[in-house]
Amino acid sequence: MNEHKPFRQAEASMTQNADDSLRNFEKARMVIKAEKYHVPVLLKESVDGLDIKPDGTYVDVTFGGGGHSREILSRLHQDGHLYSFDQDADAEQNLSGSGETLDNFTFVRSNFRYLKNWMRYYGVEHIDGLLADLGVSSHHFDDEARGFSFRFDAPLDMRMNKRGGQTAADVVNNYEEEQLADIFYLYGELKSSRRIASVLVKERNQGKILTTQDFVNAVQPLFRRGREKKDMAKLFQALRIEVNQEMAALREMLTAATDLLAPGGRLSVITYHSLEDRMVKNMMKTGNAEGKLRQDFFGRVECPFRLVNNKVIVPSDEELARNPRSRSAKLRIAEKK
Ligand SMILES: C[S@@+](CC[C@H](N)C(=O)[O-])C[C@H]1O[C@@H](n2cnc3c(N)ncnc32)[C@H](O)[C@@H]1O
Numbered sequence: 001m002n003e004h005k006p007f008r009q010a011e012a013s014m015t016q017n018a019d020d021s022l023r024n025f026e027k028a029r030m031v032i033k034a035e036k037y038h039v040p041v042l043l044k045e046s047v048d049g050l051d052i053k054p055d056g057t058y059v060d061v062t063f064g065g066g067g068h069s070r071e072i073l074s075r076l077h078q079d080g081h082l083y084s085f086d087q088d089a090d091a092e093q094n095l096s097g098s099g100e101t102l103d104n105f106t107f108v109r110s111n112f113r114y115l116k117n118w119m120r121y122y123g124v125e126h127i128d129g130l131l132a133d134l135g136v137s138s139h140h141f142d143d144e145a146r147g148f149s150f151r152f153d154a155p156l157d158m159r160m161n162k163r164g165g166q167t168a169a170d171v172v173n174n175y176e177e178e179q180l181a182d183i184f185y186l187y188g189e190l191k192s193s194r195r196i197a198s199v200l201v202k203e204r205n206q207g208k209i210l211t212t213q214d215f216v217n218a219v220q221p222l223f224r225r226g227r228e229k230k231d232m233a234k235l236f237q238a239l240r241i242e243v244n245q246e247m248a249a250l251r252e253m254l255t256a257a258t259d260l261l262a263p264g265g266r267l268s269v270i271t272y273h274s275l276e277d278r279m280v281k282n283m284m285k286t287g288n289a290e291g292k293l294r295q296d297f298f299g300r301v302e303c304p305f306r307l308v309n310n311k312v313i314v315p316s317d318e319e320l321a322r323n324p325r326s327r328s329a330k331l332r333i334a335e336k337k
Helices: 002-031 043-048 067-074 112-121 138-142 168-174 177-188 193-206 212-222 228-243 246-260 274-286 317-322
Strands: 057-060 081-085 105-108 127-133 261-271 305-307 330-336
Touching: 043 067, 043 127, 043 261, 043 330, 057 067, 067 081, 067 127, 081 112, 112 246, 127 246, 168 177, 168 193, 168 228, 177 193, 177 228, 193 212, 212 228, 228 246, 246 261, 246 274, 261 274, 274 305, 274 330
Parallel strands: 057 081, 057 127, 081 105, 127 261
Antiparallel strands: 261 330, 305 330
């Protein structure tokens, strides 16, 4: 009889674990209530990439509508923990206000560039995995008042964190012409960036550019017919990246994550434009955002990560059909050595 005992114990603990997962999932569903806020992108692929240990410590630095957080929580047991960050107050509203709480979940209303400080604050020295699903959520594009979309007329704001920092109107009205051109070229990959900057400067000399429609009216005549929407989207993206200092925040977060991850810990990052993707790729291949190869005394490349996927993972045809907003997503996964 005795030789069966370990099996029975294993069976009992499997049932216990399954119960734990179900309970966690149900509770997470109650605590994270958003359904329409955002459709999670590459959900299974990115969370599978974390290779979750049920008792591990995980971070989702981009909570948004909580789709990825909920999936991570469903795979954790009571002794695991998830810290989820978002700098936007609207994202926090996706947590149930009913007083329901999850013991193994902490929401951090902050920019993820302060990841290290917050982990220190919570007494966390190492994490087993970090997920980032960068950029803005569908909610940002669909909320008429936030100024992220050229489909609506709204104050030219575009701040994810409305508590502070410069707005898109501040950038458009105060930056030097050359600075504006650089932003449009670097973050929007727009060939006509100099012309756009020059037109904006002329326009603002007539009167401040304060709304999305002021901005659209100024630049629209520059775009070739048939390309207006694509180019406008690129221009709005460029402004948004500058307003929210997205590249600097990403660099700081990736550096902190590299230090915090325990050996065997996973980094799973979804990007939506080429500059972000390049920075993530560099970090995973070389351990620094610039992609500088470092070699040891014997000429061996030193890198804190092992790539889990050599080729980027992109949404399947089924996902693209179901959620066209996933079209530019690229997922990279690496493991800390
Ligand atoms: C693409 S959405 C994430 C969606 C989420 N994974 C889901 O399934 O619902 C990105 C979220 O990250 C937040 N975010 C972007 N940059 C951030 C930063 N530097 N610090 C904190 N939150 C940030 C945005 O406010 C937005 O809610």
